[in-house]
Amino acid sequence: MFVRLRHKLTVLYAGLFCAALILIGGTAYVVIADATQRLARDQLVKASEIFERSVRLRTEHLAASADSAANIVSLQQAAAGRDESAIRTQLEALRDNANADLTFLVTREGLVIAEDANAPTSVPPGLQRALAQTEAPSGILVFDGRQYHAATARIPGGLGWLVVGGRLDGDVQALEELATIPLDASTPLHTSEGWAQGEDAAALGALIERQVRAQSLRAEAIETSSGRTLALATPLPALDGSPSVLLLRYQLDGGLTQYSALFGTLLTVGLVGLSLLIAGSWLLANDITRPLSTLESAAQKLQEGVFETVAIVGRDELARLAASFNAMTGALRERERKITHLAYHDAETRLPNRLALERRLASAPQPERVYLAAIGVDRFTEVRGAIGYTLAGALMRVLGQRLLQLVPNAPVARLSSDVLGVGLLADSEADARKRASALIGALEQPLALEGHNLDINVTIGLAQPRAKTESPGAMIERASVALDQARSARQKLGLFDEAAYGDPARNLSLMSEMRRAVESGELMIVHQPKYDFRTGRIGSAECLVRWRHPTRGMIAPDLFIPMAEETGHIRALTEWVLRRAIVDQKRLAAAGWPLTLAVNVSGRLIGDDEFARAALELVAKAPHQLCFEITETAVIDNPQKALENIELFASKGVRISIDDYGSGLSSLAYLKQLPAHELKIDKLFVQSITNSQRDALLVRSTIELAHGLGLDVVAEGVETPGTFALLASMKCDLTQGYLIARPATIEELIAILGDEKRMRFYQQTALGGVAPAAARLA
Ligand code: C2E
Numbered sequence: 001m002f003v004r005l006r007h008k009l010t011v012l013y014a015g016l017f018c019a020a021l022i023l024i025g026g027t028a029y030v031v032i033a034d035a036t037q038r039l040a041r042d043q044l045v046k047a048s049e050i051f052e053r054s055v056r057l058r059t060e061h062l063a064a065s066a067d068s069a070a071n072i073v074s075l076q077q078a079a080a081g082r083d084e085s086a087i088r089t090q091l092e093a094l095r096d097n098a099n100a101d102l103t104f105l106v107t108r109e110g111l112v113i114a115e116d117a118n119a120p121t122s123v124p125p126g127l128q129r130a131l132a133q134t135e136a137p138s139g140i141l142v143f144d145g146r147q148y149h150a151a152t153a154r155i156p157g158g159l160g161w162l163v164v165g166g167r168l169d170g171d172v173q174a175l176e177e178l179a180t181i182p183l184d185a186s187t188p189l190h191t192s193e194g195w196a197q198g199e200d201a202a203a204l205g206a207l208i209e210r211q212v213r214a215q216s217l218r219a220e221a222i223e224t225s226s227g228r229t230l231a232l233a234t235p236l237p238a239l240d241g242s243p244s245v246l247l248l249r250y251q252l253d254g255g256l257t258q259y260s261a262l263f264g265t266l267l268t269v270g271l272v273g274l275s276l277l278i279a280g281s282w283l284l285a286n287d288i289t290r291p292l293s294t295l296e297s298a299a300q301k302l303q304e305g306v307f308e309t310v311a312i313v314g315r316d317e318l319a320r321l322a323a324s325f326n327a328m329t330g331a332l333r334e335r336e337r338k339i340t341h342l343a344y345h346d347a348e349t350r351l352p353n354r355l356a357l358e359r360r361l362a363s364a365p366q367p368e369r370v371y372l373a374a375i376g377v378d379r380f381t382e383v384r385g386a387i388g389y390t391l392a393g394a395l396m397r398v399l400g401q402r403l404l405q406l407v408p409n410a411p412v413a414r415l416s417s418d419v420l421g422v423g424l425l426a427d428s429e430a431d432a433r434k435r436a437s438a439l440i441g442a443l444e445q446p447l448a449l450e451g452h453n454l455d456i457n458v459t460i461g462l463a464q465p466r467a468k469t470e471s472p473g474a475m476i477e478r479a480s481v482a483l484d485q486a487r488s489a490r491q492k493l494g495l496f497d498e499a500a501y502g503d504p505a506r507n508l509s510l511m512s513e514m515r516r517a518v519e520s521g522e523l524m525i526v527h528q529p530k531y532d533f534r535t536g537r538i539g540s541a542e543c544l545v546r547w548r549h550p551t552r553g554m555i556a557p558d559l560f561i562p563m564a565e566e567t568g569h570i571r572a573l574t575e576w577v578l579r580r581a582i583v584d585q586k587r588l589a590a591a592g593w594p595l596t597l598a599v600n601v602s603g604r605l606i607g608d609d610e611f612a613r614a615a616l617e618l619v620a621k622a623p624h625q626l627c628f629e630i631t632e633t634a635v636i637d638n639p640q641k642a643l644e645n646i647e648l649f650a651s652k653g654v655r656i657s658i659d660d661y662g663s664g665l666s667s668l669a670y671l672k673q674l675p676a677h678e679l680k681i682d683k684l685f686v687q688s689i690t691n692s693q694r695d696a697l698l699v700r701s702t703i704e705l706a707h708g709l710g711l712d713v714v715a716e717g718v719e720t721p722g723t724f725a726l727l728a729s730m731k732c733d734l735t736q737g738y739l740i741a742r743p744a745t746i747e748e749l750i751a752i753l754g755d756e757k758r759m760r761f762y763q764q765t766a767l768g769g770v771a772p773a774a775a776r777l778a
């Protein structure tokens with residue numbers, strides 16, 4: 001019914017107050033009305049008694065006066081002599097003496113001699129009778145149309161009677177004036193028409209009849225035309241026999257009019273009180289409901305996730321409720337803060353997590369300038385194995401903190417156990433590379449963890465700024481892929497290469513097509529020659545696999561070799577390459593080129609005994625020596641088994657080459673244990689020896705150390721004559737790269753081998769004759 005508590009309270013209080021007021025007013029009215037009526041009854045009875053007594057006393061006084069006048073001799077003489085003027089003189093004296101209104105003499109013959117000559121001369125018949133029967137009758141007398149209380153005295157000697165009276169209407173008026181209540185007095189006469197005339201004749205007549213008969217002094221309430229009236233009728237003693245009564249009336253309804261002022265005041269006070277009460281309870285309700293409304297709206301906001309405290313006023317229950325509410329809001333806010341913190345932070349390092357980074361990237365102010373770097377700690381699994389999980393976590397935390405110092409305010413996060421992400425602001429790809437390189441230098445500073453000194457290496461994959469349609473999550477994925485791409489290209493830093501990555505969904509289908517590819521001849525091999533500085537000729541070549549996909553064209557091995565490793569097809573693939581290599585080796589031999597052919601053997605495979613058996617069977621069929629190029633990381637991954645198999649291969653005459661040396665966690669000491677013949681320095685280092693003193697030094701010392709271990713050194717990825725000449729001067733044994741030849745088909749290879757001009761060019765370049773040789777070749 002009520003939507004607002006304030007209205008409810010106000011109406012409730014006002015209603016209660018009105019009820020109380022009506023109760024008080026009603027009770028007062030009833031009590032007053034009852035008291036008034038009782039008072040009026042008493043007053044009527046008293047007035048009636050007073051009237052009766054005073055009339056009696058005055059009549060007695062009149063009787064005494066009349067009696068003494070009757071004994072006056074001069075009156076007797078005047079009566080006897082019928083001397084009317086003398087009689088009149090005597091009557092006048094009597095009137096003055098008795099203080100009467102009416103005096104007259106009744107002669108023996110029944111004539112009236114009055115003071116006033118115009119008065120009636122005949123005696124009223126009732127009086128005549130009374131005078132005859134009684135000695136000195138007194139009572140109410142009607143004379144000349146007026147009522148008198150009258151007394152009589154007999155004049156001695158039978159001379160007649162003296163009658164003396166006072167006007168009754170004067171008595172009635174005096175009574176009205178004397179009475180303490182406003183009563184209406186009258187002395188109705190009983191006539192032939194009854195006691196009364198007019199509107200209320202019947203009611204009044206009946207009342208008078210009743211009361212005269214009952215002879216009791218009890219006022220009665222009757223209904224009259226002017227309302228409820230209290231009436232009392234008392235019979236008056238009649239002198240002339242005509243009955244009359246004293247009728248006292250008191251208007252009951254009007255009786256309360258004297259209290260109307262009281263009721264008026266009561267009403268006014270009540271109304272004022274009511275308005276005060278309404279205003280008061282409105283304010284009070286406001287006092288109660290305002291904090292409640294504030295609480296209500298705060299609770300509503302809380303529902304919407306907005307934490308708002310409410311002001312605490314006073315010390316009452318509402319204040320305590322508000323305080324409890326604030327405490328609850330505070331606790332909720334704290335809990336939400338904790339939950340949010342948990343949701344956006346990595347528990348181990350307390351660094352922001354991937355989700356947090358996504359949020360920061362989504363709200364970055366200049367997304368077109370934000371490059372995302374995924375910074376991977378190299379060989380993290382090994383590092384963790386060495387220092388334990390706890391310290392490995394601490395390591396990531398320290399790196400994260402370094403990152404935050406290096407790029408303050410940048411979004412930093414831990415993307416996976418060994419990868420951190422950071423957003424970099426840059427204006428171009430070159431700029432982004434520069435910044436990322438600077439990070440590599442700073443992050444690779446040695447660090448101390450609980451007394452251990454750690455040297456770590458990192459690789460960075462960079463994702464270009466994201467298009468509006470790309471999600472931050474996809475951008476992080478791009479950076480992670482860029483990191484993988486950089487690692488497999490043996491680079492410290494690489495930008496995301498869309499073309500090389502391809503479409504992950506299509507890559508998935510590639511995997512399922514792998515088996516068919518091996519069986520149906522979609523694979524082919526190409527050969528990349530290795531130039532021997534010592535002989536000035538090409539004495540060996542590396543077999544590299546290619547996949548000619550029927551719909552997707554050439555697919556780079558960097559894409560499908562890792563897949564083949566993952567899906568278990570690598571063994572079939574490698575055995576196939578080995579068979580092809582033997583076929584080609586025979587073909588080359590037939591053409592007069594008995595080359596050593598090298599086959600790449602995945603690290604996953606080298607520890608596989610079944611493969612080892614199959615490979616050895618094939619190797620036995622080869623016309624010349626074969627070489628297995630093994631990536632050194634793979635060897636370390638599964639040391640025991642791999643070592644056994646490598647020893648087995650070596651014992652059967654297979655040349656063992658350590659591939660990609662320098663790109664991983666190198667350990668020359670470990671190489672000593674391997675029965676290897678050859679060390680291939682990764683192209684990443686080789687390519688930079690002409691412009692990086694550090695890399696040149698590294699390659700030179702590697703060559704010296706390898707020679708010290710009895711290993712031939714192959715430098716791969718040689719593209720320029722300058723590099724080629726420098727390697728020659730460093731006493732590198734063999735070299736491989738686009739400068740010598742790109743991977744070629746068997747026919748192309750045979751052509752290259754027979755190209756004497758080409759061989760002379762190599763020899764001259766090795767001696768430093770760069771410019772003329774290059775010009776001639778071009
Ligand atoms: P890898 O064993 O290090 O092979 C050398 C890669 O460097 C080849 O790429 C070759 O084309 C490339 N290359 C040679 N000279 C130059 C140069 O001067 N400059 C540059 N920039 N690159 C040069 P490719 O053929 O794409 O092979 C990539 C990788 O795929 C190989 O790296 C090898 O790990 C793997 N792979 C290729 N064929 C086989 C295979 O039959 N079996 C296995 N297990 N892996 C293979």
Ligand code: CA
Binds near residue numbers: 542600629659
């Ligand atoms: Ca290789």
Ligand code: CA
Binds near residue numbers: 659660680683
């Ligand atoms: Ca290599």
